Amino acid sequence: MKQRLINRMKLSFPSCSENERFSRTAVSGFISHLDPLIDEISDIKTAVSEGVTNAIVHAYPDRIGEVFMEVKIFEDRTVRIKIRDKGCGIENIEKAMEPMFTTSHDEERAGLGFAVMQSFMDKVSVRSAPGKGTTLTLTKKLKEKERYE
Amino acid sequence: MDTEIRIYTGGIIYAVICGDIDHHTAKGIRSDIDKAIIERDPKLLILDFSRVTFMDSSGIGLVMGRYRQMADRGGEVILTEVVGYIRKVFQLSGIDRLTKIVGDVSRYIGCEQRLDEEDIKEEKTDEAKAY
Ligand SMILES: Nc1ncnc2c1ncn2[C@@H]1O[C@H](COP(=O)(O)OP(=O)(O)O)[C@@H](O)[C@H]1O
Ligand SMILES: [Mg+2]
Numbered sequence: 001m002k003q004r005l006i007n008r009m010k011l012s013f014p015s016c017s018e019n020e021r022f023s024r025t026a027v028s029g030f031i032s033h034l035d036p037l038i039d040e041i042s043d044i045k046t047a048v049s050e051g052v053t054n055a056i057v058h059a060y061p062d063r064i065g066e067v068f069m070e071v072k073i074f075e076d077r078t079v080r081i082k083i084r085d086k087g088c089g090i091e092n093i094e095k096a097m098e099p100m101f102t103t104s105h106d107e108e109r110a111g112l113g114f115a116v117m118q119s120f121m122d123k124v125s126v127r128s129a130p131g132k133g134t135t136l137t138l139t140k141k142l143k144e145k146e147r148y149e
Numbered sequence: 150m151d152t153e154i155r156i157y158t159g160g161i162i163y164a165v166i167c168g169d170i171d172h173h174t175a176k177g178i179r180s181d182i183d184k185a186i187i188e189r190d191p192k193l194l195i196l197d198f199s200r201v202t203f204m205d206s207s208g209i210g211l212v213m214g215r216y217r218q219m220a221d222r223g224g225e226v227i228l229t230e231v232v233g234y235i236r237k238v239f240q241l242s243g244i245d246r247l248t249k250i251v252g253d254v255s256r257y258i259g260c261e262q263r264l265d266e267e268d269i270k271e272e273k274t275d276e277a278k279a280y
Pocket of ligand 1: 054058087088089096102103104109110113115134
């Protein structure tokens with residue numbers, strides 16, 4: 001069954017590393033009316049940080065490009081976050097998602113961004129075209145709120 | 150936010166990492182710690198996470214990098230004050246096989262003395278005199 005959309009937001013910002021913090025706190029602020037558990041907020045912030053950092057570090061390795069983010073909240077408390085860039089794209093997505101795989105060796109990257117996203121979210125999907133860009137979709141269904149009555 | 154570096158006798162550096170650890174902040178934290186490693190050539194580096202407010206996989210890279218620095222010098226790294234959400238990120242990395250995560254560091258620094266700036270200055274003049 002298709003769930004009814006109850007809230008959404010869009011954001012775009014240049015790929016400066018200062019915006020890593022901004023993007024994850026923006027998402028956590030936006031979903032706060034759902035009263036997520038502390039663990040859920042922490043998981044989502046971490047996954048968003050991984051996704052946005054990838055756009056900043058890998059998609060636009062030597063220039064500043066635009067990063068687009070869209071967050072949708074559905075009636076069943078599903079949160080869907082899209083992070084999109086118009087950067088270099090990913091040649092081999094399967095390979096890129098393997099734990100410890102990284103293409104940047106100059107910095108201390110662990111190659112575990114996708115592993116973190118996959119373990120902290122319910123679903124991670126990637127669409128990418130080399131030379132055109134990448135769209136990452138992160139989905140997590142929040143736990144039902146306890147009823148205090 | 151700056152990393153608080155505490156120097157102990159016995160070749161120990163105790164670094165309190167402050168604020169968020171992400172790709173943006175990791176560079177600064179790394180250079181604060183590495184500066185101390187180069188200056189002191191320690192046997193043991195203790196990383197304290199009690200004042201960390203967020204961490205993504207950049208934290209894994211940070212610890213792995215410091216582990217390598219210390220291993221090259223025959224030294225060790227231990228992590229302390231690692232709360233649940235930070236532990237969750239570390240668990241994905243197998244870093245617990247390279248570094249110990251300990252709750253109570255008194256075993257390591259209990260018998261050591263913390264050096265203040267005066268002590269370190271004195272140490273330096275003593276060294277200079279020795280030449
Ligand atoms: N948005 C993106 N654009 C281009 N390449 C990407 C993007 N996201 C991820 N990648 C590729 O996938 C690899 C693995 O990403 P990740 O698991 O986050 O590890 P890390 O960022 O530490 O390299 C990256 O090294 C990069 O080659
Ligand atoms: Mg990454």
